[in-house]
Structure formats: C-alpha cells, structure tokens
Amino acid sequence: MAVTCLDELLKLQELDLRLRDLELRLKTIPQEMKNMIAKRDAVNASTASAAAAVRRIELDIKASEAEISRLQNENAKLLQQSSQVKKQTEYQAMLQAIDNNKKKISDEEEKSILLYDDLEAAKKSYFVTKKNNEDEIKIIKSEFDEMIDYSKKVETEISRLKKERPELVKKVNPDILSTYTRLLNGKNGTPPVCAVEDGICSGCHLRVTPQTINDIVRERMAVCDNCQCFIYLPAE
Numbered sequence: 001m002a003v004t005c006l007d008e009l010l011k012l013q014e015l016d017l018r019l020r021d022l023e024l025r026l027k028t029i030p031q032e033m034k035n036m037i038a039k040r041d042a043v044n045a046s047t048a049s050a051a052a053a054v055r056r057i058e059l060d061i062k063a064s065e066a067e068i069s070r071l072q073n074e075n076a077k078l079l080q081q082s083s084q085v086k087k088q089t090e091y092q093a094m095l096q097a098i099d100n101n102k103k104k105i106s107d108e109e110e111k112s113i114l115l116y117d118d119l120e121a122a123k124k125s126y127f128v129t130k131k132n133n134e135d136e137i138k139i140i141k142s143e144f145d146e147m148i149d150y151s152k153k154v155e156t157e158i159s160r161l162k163k164e165r166p167e168l169v170k171k172v173n174p175d176i177l178s179t180y181t182r183l184l185n186g187k188n189g190t191p192p193v194c195a196v197e198d199g200i201c202s203g204c205h206l207r208v209t210p211q212t213i214n215d216i217v218r219e220r221m222a223v224c225d226n227c228q229c230f231i232y233l234p235a236e
C-alpha cells in the first residue's frame with residue numbers, strides 16, 4: 001500500500017467531515033426558519049385574539065345600550081298611549097308593561113356596568129399582551145435575520161471547501177482515494193481514516209491485532225481488520 005499520503009488523506013478527511021457537517025447544518029436551516037415564522041404567526045395571533053376580546057365586549061356593550069334605548073322608547077310610547085286608553089284593564093296592562101320594561105332596563109344597566117369592568121380588564125390585558133408580543137416579535141425577527149446571515153456564511157464556507165478539495169484529492173493515491181470515497185459515503189457515518197488509541201480502532205472500538213499494529217508502524221497506515229477503515233497511530 002502506498003503510505004506516503006497519510007497526512008494528505010487526513011487533511012482531505014478533515015475537509016470532507018467539515019463539509020459534511022456544514023451540508024447537514026444547511027439542510028436543517030429552512031425548517032428552523034419555518035419554525036420561527038410559525039412562532040411569529042402564533043405571537044401575532046395571540047395579539048389579534050386579545051384585540052378581538054376587547055372588540056367582543058365593546059359590541060356587547062353597544063348591544064346592551066341599544067336594548068336599553070329600545071326599552072326606553074317603548075316605555076315613552078306606552079306612556080303616551082296610556083293617556084289615551086279608556087279601559088281600566090287596558091291601562092293597567094300598559095302600566096304593567098312599562099314596569100316590566102323598567103325592570104329589564106335595570107337588568108341591562110347592571111349588565112352594562114359589568115361589561116364595562118370586563119372591558120377595562122380586557123383592554124389592560126390587550127396592552128400587556130401587545131407590548132410583550134411586540135418584544136417577542138423583535139427577538140424572533142433578529143433571530144431570523146441572524147439565521148439568514150448564518151446560512152450565507154455556511155454556504156460561503158461550503159463553496160470555499162469545495163474549491164479547496166480538488167487540490168487535496170490530487171495528492172492522494174487513486175486506489176486509496178477510491179476506498180476512502182467508498183468509506184466516506186458509507187451509511188454509518190464513521191470517518192474513513194481512524195486513529196488507533198491504546199490498541200483500539202476509534203472507528204469500530206475493537207482491538208487491533210498486533211500484526212496490524214506492526215503494519216501501521218511499518219507503513220504508517222493499515223486497514224482495520226474489523227471495520228475496514230484506514231487506521232493510523234496518531235503522533236505522540
């Protein structure tokens with residue numbers, strides 16, 4: 001085995017592993033941004049819902065006041081009509097209706113007072129929610145902008161590494177490179193070139209045979225009997 005290229009191979013591996021990390025990182029960014037947008041929408045929805053609560057109470061107050069005014073008009077009419085009726089029973093019925101309306105008016109007024117209390121509370125809650133949510137939106141916005149910057153940096157770094165790569169590839173023996181590439185694209189994600197530490201392959205965590213250790217000492221690099229990755233002894 002041509003062994004002179006261990007240093008170059010390690011440099012290539014460092015670049016490739018960095019590249020792999022960055023590409024993985026880049027893939028997760030769109031989802032993170034989507035999550036930020038969803039978070040922003042939820043915050044905006046909570047402000048809108050607090051505003052809607054205020055509007056609902058305002059509408060209830062309007063309806064209550066309209067009802068009071070309707071009952072008052074009705075009573076004014078009844079009072080006017082009552083002065084013209086001749087029959088005592090009819091007159092009594094009208095007075096009874098007026099009294100009923102007065103009772104209804106009093107109920108509506110009580111309801112209205114409670115609604116004004118509710119309105120006060122809802123407005124307070126709306127302003128607190130609005131303020132908190134505006135702060136939250138600012139944070140989300142700045143995180144979003146940071147993520148865009150970060151994503152650009154990652155892309156720049158990836159293209160820089162891709163440009164550097166061919167120079168490193170040239171320095172590696174083609175046969176070793178072919179095995180290296182196969183190992184790099186392997187499913188388990190283990191680095192193709194692994195250090196042997198205390199007699200253990202750092203790729204598969206199994207003990208390397210003394211024979212293989214001898215090979216490494218002689219050739220600087222060997223192939224792990226267990227996981228087939230390239231193995232080497234790191235400098236002391």
Ligand SMILES: [Zn+2]
Pocket residue numbers: 201202203204205206224225226227228229
């Ligand atoms: Zn191994």
